[in-house]
Amino acid sequence: MLLENIGTSVLVSGNQLPELHQLMVEAASILNIDAPDLYLRQSPVPNAYTLAISGKKPFVVVHTSLVELLSRKELQAVLAHELGHLKCDHGLWLTYANILTLGAYSIPGLGGLIAQQLEEQLFRWLRAAELTCDRAALLVARDPKVVISVLMKLAGGCPSMADQLNVDAFLDQARSYEKASSSPVGWYIRNAQTRQLSHPLPVLRAREIDEWSKSPEYQSLLKRLKWVNSVQNV
Template sequence: MAVASLPSSNFTAKSSPLCFGFHKPFLPSSYANFGSLKNNRNGGIQITVCKADPPSSSSLSFRYLDADDFRHPLDKQNTLLLRTIPGLNEIGKALLGSIAEQVLVLENIGTSVLVSENQLSELHQLMVQSAEALKIEAPDLYVRQSPVPNAYTLAINGKKPFVVVHTSLIELLSRKELQAVLAHELGHLKCDHGVWLTVANFLTLGAYTIPGVGGMIAQRLEEQLFRWLRAAELTCDRAALLVVQDPKVVISVLMKLAGGCPSLADQLNVDAFLEQARSYDKASASPVGWYIRNAQTRQLSHPLPVLRAREIDEWSRSQDYKSLMQRATRTNS
C-alpha cells in the first residue's frame, strides 16, 4: 500500500489503479457505506465493520522477528541502490517540511474516525493482534469515508505513524482479509518503508517543481523509485501472510481489489485467480510479451495483482516461510 499526499491537485501520486495502492486518500465521499447496519435487540443500531470469519481462540506470536527474516530479495537489493543516490535524504527532508506534515496529519484527524478500544473495537483488536505478531508497536488507525477501496500508511519526521483504511475496503473484505491488509501496512513500518514511501512520492512529485533541473531529476529517479516501491509491496505481502497464516486469504484480497465488489465477493475463486496468474506468465514469455510486460510494469508503483498472487503462493511453499512458521507459537487471544 502507499502513503498519503497533500490534498491538492498538484500533489497526486502515481500508482497502480488498484489495491494496496494510492488513490487520492483525501477525497471524502458520501457514496461509501461504513460496514453494514442492523437493529439490535434494544432498538439501537449495531455496526458490523467487516464480514465475519470463523472465530479463533488464539493468535500468532514470534519470540523474535526481524524485518530481514521476511524481506523480499528485490526489496533488499533496491533499498541498497536507493541509498546510494546522493542527497536523497536531504531532498526528502526538505520536501517533508513542517507545513506538509501538519496538513497531512490534521487532514486525517479532522475528516476520519480514530479507532480505539472504545471506537470500532473490533478493528482495534485486529490491529493490536497484527502488531503483536510482527513485534512492532501498533500505530494509530483511522477509518475514512471513500468509495475507493484502499489503505495507506503515513510516517514522517519521527512522529507516531498512522494507518488509514477506506470504508469501501472494509465493505469488500472479510475479517481475516482485513487483518491481512492491516498486517501489510504494518509490514511497511516493520521494514522502515513508511518514511521512504512518503519521501519517494513527494520526491517524484516535488522534483518536477524545481526550475530548470526538476524534470530531469524526477525522470532519473522515477524508474528506480518505482522499482523499489514494487519490491517493498512484495515484502509487505509476506508480512500479511505471516499474520494470517493462509496464502489464500492474502491472494483473495488481491483478487477482490483487482475485480471484486461486495455483491460478487463470495463468487470469486482464488484457485482460478492463481491459474490466471500462470496464464499471464505464459502469455508474456515471448520476446514481445516480455517487452510489453516490462513496459506495463515500469509505469506502476505497485506490482500487477496476478504477479503478487503468484509471488505469495510461491513463498508460502518455500522453506524460508516454513522455517519462520516453525518459530511461531500460539497464544490465547
C-alpha cells in the same frame, strides 16, 4: 494529515470499533511492532495506506469500502501489509530516494537523464516493497489464500458477488499471464505495462505470494514467529 484524519475520519480504539482495533493489535503483536493509530475513513474507493512522520506516531487509514469488501481475516491481512511498510521504514527510504531524484534534476546537462533512470529504479523499488509487505500480510494471515483473495477482490471484487470469487481460478489466471509474458514480445509489453507502476499487477502479486508460501524461508519465519509469540505469552 493528522488534523485531517481527526477532523474527517473515525479514530479506532478499544471503545471505538473494537473489533477493528483488535485486528490491528493482533497483527502488530505478531509482527513485533507497536500498533499505530488507525483511522476509518468514508470513501467509495477500497484502499488503505500508512504514513510515518518523524517525531510523530505513525497512522494507518482504511476506507469504509474496503471494510465492506473484505472478510475479517482479509482485513487483518491488509492491516499487516500496512504494518510491513512501517516495520521496514519504507516511508523513510522513499523520502531519501525522492530527494536524490529531485537533486539529480538540478544537475546541468545529464541531470534529466540521470533523474529518469533514478525514477525508473524508484518505481522498481516501490514494487518490490509492496511484495515485501504482502509477505508481512501472509505471516499474519498464515494462509496464502487469504492474501490472494484480497488481491483478487481489489482487482475486481464487489460485496454482492464476493462469495462467487474463486482464488484458485485467479491463480490460474496469474499463471496464464506469466506464460503469455514469457516470450520476448510478451516481456516487452509487460515491462511497458508495469515500469511506471508503484504497485505490481495483482496477478503478479498473487503468484509471488503463492510461491513464497511454499518456500523454506516462509516456513522458517513462521516457526520463528510461533516461538517468539509463545515466549511472549509465557
